Amino acid sequence: MPSLPLIDFSPFYKGSEADRAKLAATITEELTKHGAMRLINTSIPVETIEEGFKWSKKFFSLPLEEKAAIPNERNADPQRGWSYVGSENTSKLDMLENDGLEDEKEHFDHSSAGDSQFPSKWPSESSIPGYRQYMEDLLKKCHVVGREVLQNLEQGLGLGQGELLERCCASPIIDELRMNYYAPISTEKLNTGKYRRAWPHTDFGMITLLFQDDAGGLEVQDRFSSKPDAFIPIQHEHPTEVNVYISNSLEYMTNNHLKAGLHQVTTPVNMQDVENGILPERQSIACFIKPRREVNVGPMKQFITPERPRAYEDLTGLELHRVRVGKLYGVAASG
Ligand SMILES: O=C(O)CCC(=O)C(=O)O
């Protein structure tokens, strides 16, 4: 079965210049080939990841009224607060035939305290003391690693220093952290073909960092298979592992040189032949690294060539984001 290699990120912090150049080349090659990669040994410690999952579980275990009090509004704005099962159906994003195909997940989205344009919605401090603080700190840690990955891409793509970073949000941080919770579900329900934990989709920002637990089921498109719908399972193998996906904004900026990684969450490999089983619950944490809202995410001039003519019109980071979220909820991007 195909797989993606684990890439050791530690040379970025303590390697020689040659080691760093090699890492940048590997990262760029992997992300160009698959739109996805798996990193280990980033600056986010294993304890931080594990604790993040504990906080997330605590949040989803809150009484329904507490979550329902901070609903994500289903409009084209950046997502904030709690989304109930079935609110977001990823089938709407990139699938041509998506009628009645639902996601079986709930999620909580937030950004930093500095984002006053689209403020985050938090559960009351008394119901889950420390949650907000923890999540805001985790977002900062992910923001740093996200920028480090982009720095590697700048080097690997032969761009000038800062050419991607200056397009990426920094102050305030408007990256988004998302807790995903997938309740136990029967294989019988999944086998109806109407439900999936997440349908094949691409994300909206520049890149996504993704942490998952041991439940399994995450897959990335196999671009090299002769079969049209082939996916590569991505198991959680290393405690510090973080997946990285190229997302829409970077796909636009690079004029499709870096194609966004199509990914889904489906029945784990070890349960695919089970007829009457129950998939255990699953958790993941995604950090969407965003471009600045006002920045042009249309193709950078370096990526427009006679062989690769301009594939997208110019538009801002926020405009692209609104188009994508609008699609998700079936609302106009301006509304
Ligand atoms: O749960 C996962 O592993 C994937 C989640 C995901 O694709 C997303 O939140 O965009």
Ligand SMILES: [Fe+2]
């Ligand atoms: Fe995703």
